[in-house]
Amino acid sequence: MSLSAANLQPPVDAFLRYLKVERQLSPLTQISYARQLQALMALAADLGVSAWPMLDAAKVRQLAARSKRAGLQSSSLALRLSALRSFLDWLVSQGVLSANPAKGIRTPRSGRHLPKNIDVDEMNQLLNIDLNDPLAVRDRAMLEVMYGAGLRLAELVGLDCRYVDLAAGELWVMGKGSKERKLPLGRMAIVWLQHWLALRDLFAPADDAMFLSSQGKRISARNVQKRFAEWGVKQGINSHIHPHKLRHSFATHMLESSGDLRAVQELLGHANLTTTQIYTHLDFQHLAKVYDAAHPRAKRGKS
Known part of the structure; x- marks a missing residue:
């Protein structure tokens, strides 16, 4: 140096x-x-x-x-x-500089590289995993929770049993910037978590981690990625399956069904609405179209 x-x-x-x-x-x-x-x-x-x-x-x-x-x-x-x-x-x-000299430097534009979401039929195909193997039950529970709650990979891996309330149908996760958020659990996610929790003690858990490796330790992010990819192949899905694709599919399907961008933003844990807007393929033309159709002051009469 x-x-x-x-x-x-x-x-x-x-x-x-x-x-x-x-x-x-x-x-x-x-x-x-x-x-x-x-x-x-x-x-x-x-x-x-x-x-x-x-x-x-x-x-x-x-x-x-x-x-x-x-x-x-x-x-x-x-x-x-x-x-x-x-x-x-x-x-x-810290008082070392009086101003940031990089503030006015324009960042180069880059193309969007968003994962293609899985359609609902393919998602049902992916999630059609049987009960024969305890690890398969664990994997289906992970898939159901990630798709059902739109979790990030780190949030799924970091999930502890004490942060899941099956009776209330809720879970708590620690997101980016140490921001905690409470999320609803869907019916199928609850069902498969119950199946998994009935088998979890077979792995002699080392701690309170919800999802365990075959050695009883908290499952690693790499292991989750590997297992999801394998299930994509086994279930005959035409595209590569990875955790972020499930989160993206959650956001896309939620937005298509509800049209509520703010709610999807909250569920995903995005600090800025613009992040959600990009994430779910929305562009300004789409937003303007919705605005024109819905806002009483936006409607124009025929001239």
């Missing part, structure tokens, strides 16, 4: 501690921030930046240009600039 990069490192380390301790971001998000900031430090040092207050808007543009020349795609460049903005905002809050 060069002397310039070494001088840039301590504030980055302090910011990463802040993300871990105060923001309590997921380990994967912390790793992503660390990776992007390490790359930015090396580029900044090459530009002669030996302290963060030396970074101005012109140098931020140079960082972006060099990243692009190095082969970074638009989505990856947007991620890098987002990490830089967050870090520089934190430096402003």
